[in-house]
Amino acid sequence: MRLQLSTPQDRKLQKTIQITGSKSETNRSLLLQALFPNVRIENLSNSDDGEVMQKGLKKVSGEVDIHHAGTAMRFLTGYFASQEGKEVILTGSQRMQERPIKVLVEALRSLGASIEYVKEEGYPPIKISGKKLEKDKVSLPANISSQYISSLLLIAPSLKNGLELNLVGKITSVPYIKMTLSLLEQIGVTTSFEGNTIKVEPKDMVQDTTLVVESDWSSASYFYSIVALCEVGTKIQLSSYKKNSLQGDSVMAKIYKDFGVETTFGDHTITLTKTSDEIPQHVEYDLSNAPDTAQTISVTCLGLGMGCHLTGLHTLPIKETDRLAAMQTELSKFGAKVDIDAESLTLQPTSSLKSGVAVDTYNDHRMAMAFGPLAVKTSFKVNDAEVVSKSYPDFWNDLGTLGFEVAEL
Ligand SMILES: O=C(O)C1=C[C@@H](OP(=O)(O)O)[C@@H](O)[C@H](O)C1
Ligand SMILES: C=C(OP(=O)(O)O)C(=O)O
Secondary structure, eight states: OOEEEEOOSOSSOEEEEEOOBOHHHHHHHHHHHHHSTTEEEESOOOSHHHHHHHHHHHOSEEEEEOTTOHHHHHHHHHHHHTSTTOEEEEEOOTTGGGSOOHHHHHHHHHTTOEEEESSSTTSSOEEEEOOOOOOOEEEEEOSSOHHHHHHHHHHGGGSTTOEEEEEESSOOSHHHHHHHHHHHHHTTOOEEEETTEEEEOOOSOOOOEEEEOOBOHHHHHHHHHHHHHSOTTOEEEEESOOSSOSOGGGGHHHHGGGGTEEEEEOSSEEEEEEOOOOOOSEEEEEOTTOGGGHHHHHHHHHHHTOEEEEEOOTTGGGSSSOHHHHHHHHHHHTTOOEEEOSSOEEEOOOSSOOSSOEEOOTTOHHHHHHHGGGGGTOOEEETTGGGGGGTOTTHHHHHHHHTOEEEEO
């Protein structure tokens, strides 16, 4: 699907949007529910990633295809490895077969798991023969993906003696690890995280608990960007959100103050208001705790004619696409000057945006959604725009609701 995006007639928007549940909280909650069936879940994500996770958890044998969903790939690896009697081949899209899984496989093997690579060593697909895992201590590198750590933590309470993890190296995407621990605590599991050591106590049964998934803050980031690019007075209300979020991307509320956007927390809502046009020429952020917002922020800066230096981006090359390379290519199409290295992106201020551009999306939902808000400033095309369904299937409809002209070509 190729879309033509055109500037909304009114650049002082006033609207309310309901956003689907966080895909990260959803996929953790679904796994916990599979282990402890008396856990209930509200406000599940309607994303592709949530759907493949739900389907995957129901399988006991055969092939499980999780498409592009990193969390489903990593969380189901731990799950099936610890499920005696289940035997599956866990696979995914071509890109998923290029996203590394070795750190997690080695950690699970050292706990006693039986996992074999079907094609290339270190990458999916993998054949998993579920077993009771007897060991309770493991060390693993923590600087590549926090999803490996969350995968182990999620199965930890179901292991006979629980689990002690020793994290080696600089820990990346820390809020996602804390989110996992918070959800475990919510269902009554005892955990601790001190220095580089995480401990999870075993638990046979949990009390009836309802996990209420907060809406997705990474999805909210695109509305922060829209408000930042619109006129002073623009007000967009989003639900259902809370102040004490488990999601690290809630840092948007703080970061977007720099772009003149104020956040007001209401009863399960946030209201984003553009209050000021006075913005700095250049901003710098370390996004190692909120990697999924890097694309959003760089497009906001492009649209506002600002420069930025974003660091802590070492995980971006192994996500849905190599996001650093993809951003450099796509930002440059609009006339931007962009430099990247292994962990950072630097954008020079761009005074006028080129028009007639077609943005490529690289099977990456965030490439499409990050550029969407730029339609406030200029008209352009988005190729393969359906990619948004990975985390936010209603994205283009919601942009239409705001008054953007979204036409299928
Ligand atoms: O645990 C999670 O739900 C996630 C962790 C992050 O990945 P990394 O830990 O690989 O950075 C993030 O980018 C991803 O979208 C979701
Ligand atoms: C990196 C992402 O997803 P995942 O790793 O779960 O595929 C994302 O949604 O930005």
